[in-house]
Amino acid sequence: QKEVEQDPGPLSVPEGAIVSLNCTYSNSAFQYFMWYRQYSRKGPELLMYTYSSGNKEDGRFTAQVDKSSKYISLFIRDSQPSDSATYLCAMSPVGGGADGLTFGKGTHLIIQP
Amino acid sequence: ETGVTQTPRHLVMGMTNKKSLKCEQHLGHNAMYWYKQSAKKPLELMFVYNFKEQTENNSVPSRFSPECPNSSHLFLHLHTLQPEDSALYLCASSQETVNYGYTFGSGTRLTVV
Numbered sequence: 001q002k003e004v005e006q007d008p009g010p011l012s013v014p015e016g017a018i019v020s021l022n023c024t025y026s027n028s029a030f031q032y033f034m035w036y037r038q039y040s041r042k043g044p045e046l047l048m049y050t051y052s053s054g055n056k057e058d059g060r061f062t063a064q065v066d067k068s069s070k071y072i073s074l075f076i077r078d079s080q081p082s083d084s085a086t087y088l089c090a091m092s093p094v095g096g097g098a099d100g101l102t103f104g105k106g107t108h109l110i111i112q113p
Numbered sequence: 114e115t116g117v118t119q120t121p122r123h124l125v126m127g128m129t130n131k132k133s134l135k136c137e138q139h140l141g142h143n144a145m146y147w148y149k150q151s152a153k154k155p156l157e158l159m160f161v162y163n164f165k166e167q168t169e170n171n172s173v174p175s176r177f178s179p180e181c182p183n184s185s186h187l188f189l190h191l192h193t194l195q196p197e198d199s200a201l202y203l204c205a206s207s208q209e210t211v212n213y214g215y216t217f218g219s220g221t222r223l224t225v226v
């Protein structure tokens with residue numbers, strides 16, 4: 001079983017729709033959860049991070065973590081064509097930075113104008 | 114210049130060549146990382162340097178040789194690579210080996226012929 005599972009897509013939705021992106025994981029030691037956005041020919045950029053369970057909101061983006069289900073989500077409201085990118089979930093345990101982050105494969109999102 | 118800069122952006126090399134990838138960060142971070150990104154696979158951690166000391170070598174073949182002369186510069190020396198080594202090589206940095214907040218460069222797209 002892979003440590004982090006993420007549907008690679010592509011996921012295509014019309015402009016203005018609410019987008020839901022998800023990852024599941026198996027390692028119960030993970031405590032930090034991140035979402036990165038990667039545009040074509042660019043490196044990943046950090047969108048949001050959360051610690052442990054709960055919700056975090058930043059503008060049109062909401063990150064949710066459900067540790068009991070080992071399931072994390074990223075919601076994008078009022079999606080825009082500029083949101084078209086690959087979204088990578090990443091996670092790490094407490095004090096575990098020396099092992100780097102564990103990433104999902106990324107979901108390719110397409111917002112149709 | 115700010116952020117994480119990687120050069121070259123693109124590299125084509127033969128299997129018998131020797132080349133080097135360069136990464137430079139202007140963020141005052143203490144930790145630097147090499148990741149490999151292949152199509153349809155999660156980012157794979159290759160090497161971690163914390164305060165110029167290598168703290169992680171994730172079972173990477175010896176044809177990849179990292180060098181970190183100071184906390185702002187990171188190199189990846191390449192020799193006798195295989196076609197399956199073709200990928201996007203990403204450098205990242207962070208403030209010590211924290212659990213989140215990595216800043217990535219735009220990567221070097223490597224093609225081995």
